[in-house]
Amino acid sequence: MLVVRIALVGVITVLGILAIVGSASNPPSQATVSEVRNNIPSCSGAAQCARMWSAAQAWLANNAGMKLQIATDSILETYNSTSYSRLAVKVVKEPVGADGYRFVITTFCMDNSCIGPDPWAAALDFTRTVNVAGGNK
Numbered sequence: 001m002l003v004v005r006i007a008l009v010g011v012i013t014v015l016g017i018l019a020i021v022g023s024a025s026n027p028p029s030q031a032t033v034s035e036v037r038n039n040i041p042s043c044s045g046a047a048q049c050a051r052m053w054s055a056a057q058a059w060l061a062n063n064a065g066m067k068l069q070i071a072t073d074s075i076l077e078t079y080n081s082t083s084y085s086r087l088a089v090k091v092v093k094e095p096v097g098a099d100g101y102r103f104v105i106t107t108f109c110m111d112n113s114c115i116g117p118d119p120w121a122a123a124l125d126f127t128r129t130v131n132v133a134g135g136n137k
Contacts, residue, residue: 028120036123039137041130044100048134049093055133056091056103059126064089065109065116081110087122103130 043049065086066078081088107119
């Protein structure tokens, strides 16, 4: 199982840790890893956060290989990947500060070859898409 996860480190720290469990036949480039790790989508203020959360929902609906299982105001999660190697996704809206959030994505497939984008490419696309929606980078 290949897993890409960006996790919160510390209470105030906004650094991400990217961990891969399993092995991939085509490991991601260092540039991809760095871009995902250093550009975790984040927002401040109700309007920007709403735009970015909406973009996260739309991205998941258009890119995940599995059906949406959970949709709350802070979690979007598909069903787990099956033997068909479809991309499964989880997005968590984590509070940061008084009026901000970070949008943390986890992408994975049951084995090393996904139907559609690989987990790293998906995480990178999500990062770019949600940041653009918020007017970031």
